[in-house]
Amino acid sequence: xxxxxxxxxxxxxxxxEILKGIDLKVNAGEVHSIMGPNGSGKSTLAQVxxxxxxxxxxxxxxxxxxxxxxxxxxxxxxxxxxxxAFQYPVEIPGISNAYFLRSALNAIRKYRGLDEIxxxxxLPMFREKLKLLDMDEKLxxxxxxxxxxxxEKKRNEILQMAVLEPTxxxxxxxxxxxxxxxxxxxxxxxxxxxxxxxxxxxxxxxQRLLNYIxxxxxxxxxxxxxxxxxxxxxxxxxEEKGYGSMEGEARHATPA
Amino acid sequence: MITATQHLESYLESFSEFEKLAAGHALPxxxxxxxxxxxxxxxxxxxxxxxxxxxxxxxSAIAQTPFRLAPNARGQLSQKDxxxxxxxxxxxxxxxxxxxxxxxxxxxxxxxxGVKVSNLAGEISSNPGAIEPHLxxxxxxxxxxxxxxxxxxMEDGAYVHVRRGTLVxxxxxxxxxxxxxxxxxxxxxxxxxxxxxxxxxxxxxxYLSLDGGAVFSNTVTELVAGDHTVLSHYMIEREHKQxxxxxxxxxxxxxxxxxxxxxxxxxxxxxxxxxxxMLAGEGGECLINGLFIGNGHQHLDxxxxxxxxxxxxxxxxxxxxxxxxxxxxxxxxxxxxxKDAQKTDAKQNNRNLLLSDDAQIDTKPxxxxxxxxxxCTHGATIGQIEGDALFYLRSRGIDEVSAxxxxxxxxxxxxLDRMKPGPVRKxxxxxxxxCLFQMASSAPGAATGNHxxxxxxxxxxxx
Numbered sequence: 001x002x003x004x005x006x007x008x009x010x011x012x013x014x015x016x017e018i019l020k021g022i023d024l025k026v027n028a029g030e031v032h033s034i035m036g037p038n039g040s041g042k043s044t045l046a047q048v049x050x051x052x053x054x055x056x057x058x059x060x061x062x063x064x065x066x067x068x069x070x071x072x073x074x075x076x077x078x079x080x081x082x083x084x085a086f087q088y089p090v091e092i093p094g095i096s097n098a099y100f101l102r103s104a105l106n107a108i109r110k111y112r113g114l115d116e117i118x119x120x121x122x123l124p125m126f127r128e129k130l131k132l133l134d135m136d137e138k139l140x141x142x143x144x145x146x147x148x149x150x151x152e153k154k155r156n157e158i159l160q161m162a163v164l165e166p167t168x169x170x171x172x173x174x175x176x177x178x179x180x181x182x183x184x185x186x187x188x189x190x191x192x193x194x195x196x197x198x199x200x201x202x203x204x205x206x207q208r209l210l211n212y213i214x215x216x217x218x219x220x221x222x223x224x225x226x227x228x229x230x231x232x233x234x235x236x237x238x239e240e241k242g243y244g245s246m247e248g249e250a251r252h253a254t255p256a
Numbered sequence: 257m258i259t260a261t262q263h264l265e266s267y268l269e270s271f272s273e274f275e276k277l278a279a280g281h282a283l284p285x286x287x288x289x290x291x292x293x294x295x296x297x298x299x300x301x302x303x304x305x306x307x308x309x310x311x312x313x314x315x316s317a318i319a320q321t322p323f324r325l326a327p328n329a330r331g332q333l334s335q336k337d338x339x340x341x342x343x344x345x346x347x348x349x350x351x352x353x354x355x356x357x358x359x360x361x362x363x364x365x366x367x368x369x370g371v372k373v374s375n376l377a378g379e380i381s382s383n384p385g386a387i388e389p390h391l392x393x394x395x396x397x398x399x400x401x402x403x404x405x406x407x408x409x410m411e412d413g414a415y416v417h418v419r420r421g422t423l424v425x426x427x428x429x430x431x432x433x434x435x436x437x438x439x440x441x442x443x444x445x446x447x448x449x450x451x452x453x454x455x456x457x458x459x460x461x462x463y464l465s466l467d468g469g470a471v472f473s474n475t476v477t478e479l480v481a482g483d484h485t486v487l488s489h490y491m492i493e494r495e496h497k498q499x500x501x502x503x504x505x506x507x508x509x510x511x512x513x514x515x516x517x518x519x520x521x522x523x524x525x526x527x528x529x530x531x532x533x534m535l536a537g538e539g540g541e542c543l544i545n546g547l548f549i550g551n552g553h554q555h556l557d558x559x560x561x562x563x564x565x566x567x568x569x570x571x572x573x574x575x576x577x578x579x580x581x582x583x584x585x586x587x588x589x590x591x592x593x594x595k596d597a598q599k600t601d602a603k604q605n606n607r608n609l610l611l612s613d614d615a616q617i618d619t620k621p622x623x624x625x626x627x628x629x630x631x632c633t634h635g636a637t638i639g640q641i642e643g644d645a646l647f648y649l650r651s652r653g654i655d656e657v658s659a660x661x662x663x664x665x666x667x668x669x670x671x672l673d674r675m676k677p678g679p680v681r682k683x684x685x686x687x688x689x690x691c692l693f694q695m696a697s698s699a700p701g702a703a704t705g706n707h708x709x710x711x712x713x714x715x716x717x718x719x
Contacts, residue, residue: 094666104652
């Protein structure tokens, strides 16, 4: 059984069909990359998997760990081990990063029947993860993402991932807007978390990130459909030829 | 207006009875203050929504209820009844029941030399010479019928005197308890706080009502901040949901005085909170910080009047409102900069969170500037709980109710963070947390888990 199995997923936003029948299987231990031009539905797919309720699923099924993912609330999906790194991390004034992250970790632990972790035990673990992402400890007492630079926000997402240790991580354009140094730190942080129990879906527009996180599979999403799947070489082909060549295939794939 | 003065006769009866027996009835100056104030009240009656200062607040529920002076109910309460309302870590807690001092219920801790904390009625009898120069000298009864009414019926409340150079570390707490009566009852607590030059102290007024029934607290505090004083004042209003609470804090700030006013409005059916500092000496500073949280059919009105009457003074107003159900909030921020108050630096900001479609906020800045070298800014925002923030928290495993609670508390924290850490802040934090916990748990989306995120949830600049 695959960790994640998406069958014929159709999703509408404001009555406009964005995803037009997605099929995808992701096994534990695998890294998949979903690539595609702007507006192809990449972020929509990521948000649906994280259970954002503004997206209406009009057809299809998604099973995660054998459970119906589409019946879960966002917090249930998170507690079941799904994590999405946001393309645009949200600023939340008045809640400190450290408090937020400990609340999240404890909510997940509680769901799994584990004891809550207290501040004393949390701190050493937290410091270690901060080091992994080369983040200043001072940021942790500041409000969530408030006044963070673009790079700090993206690093903060990966920090959260490192602390929450998800089974399925979805990175939604984590590379966008990052300079090459920040990209390397973020990518290395993610790469360090690869293991046989964890699956990672990397949603991206560009191939650059995939130099650091080499995927097992690459899928090309165009106009709400996966038009091609292949190995890491597909990303390189895209980089060379652009999405233009694939868009033809998308039209070809459209039933008359 | 006929409707507004319908029950004037019952006030007249109450007043003639009161006037004959009240403490200090034989003192000509006090007698005159009361009589002039009552005459003023009779002349203008209760305000109506035609009055610009009361445009958003209809007080006809007060005007049409035949309130009588609350009976003396001290004997009905015991120390035990008040246990839940004690504040840990304060210097003392004076208790007033229906506006009257209850010594046997009060906790009179040890105060440093140079501080006198007593009750106004006692002081009127034993020491009228000390209060005559201050009582009623700062409050303008012509501004407000409620202030006139309070002055007509003023007799008891707190009297605090802080001698020159005295530092009072622990807060001085005043607890005002209204008890229900068979008939609608009113009380008019009057507090006088005089802090002499170079002194520092913190004062807390805490209003609550026990038992149901129509109660009307109409309170006035005159706070005199001498030269270079550093003073904090807290107004905590947590009356029950049928209570009327009208309060006025009139601050007279002398040269270099630094005064902070915190208001926390949580309870009451109809609440009006007037804060009126007069920056009467050069170089004074004033911070007015407030939080109002309403649901059901509560009406919470905050009327700020900051008067800059001297040069080089600074004032900051920050008010946050959280409104749910059919609650109606008002923020009226008026700043007057007098002709000679050059180099004034005045700021005002009001932020509001509306949690339901039926909740309402009216926010109105009003700047009157007669000097030419001043900085005055104001801003107001109205928003809802942001769908993006809620989803962000939930996507990390935090359930919807907890996520709402976190976001509401974060919004309230902006006000809490302006309070100095200590026993009062802790007390206020506890009250706010309890209030928001209930609000988040009863949020419309909390039960179904299906909250509309469709509408734009961003802040709307309206200032």
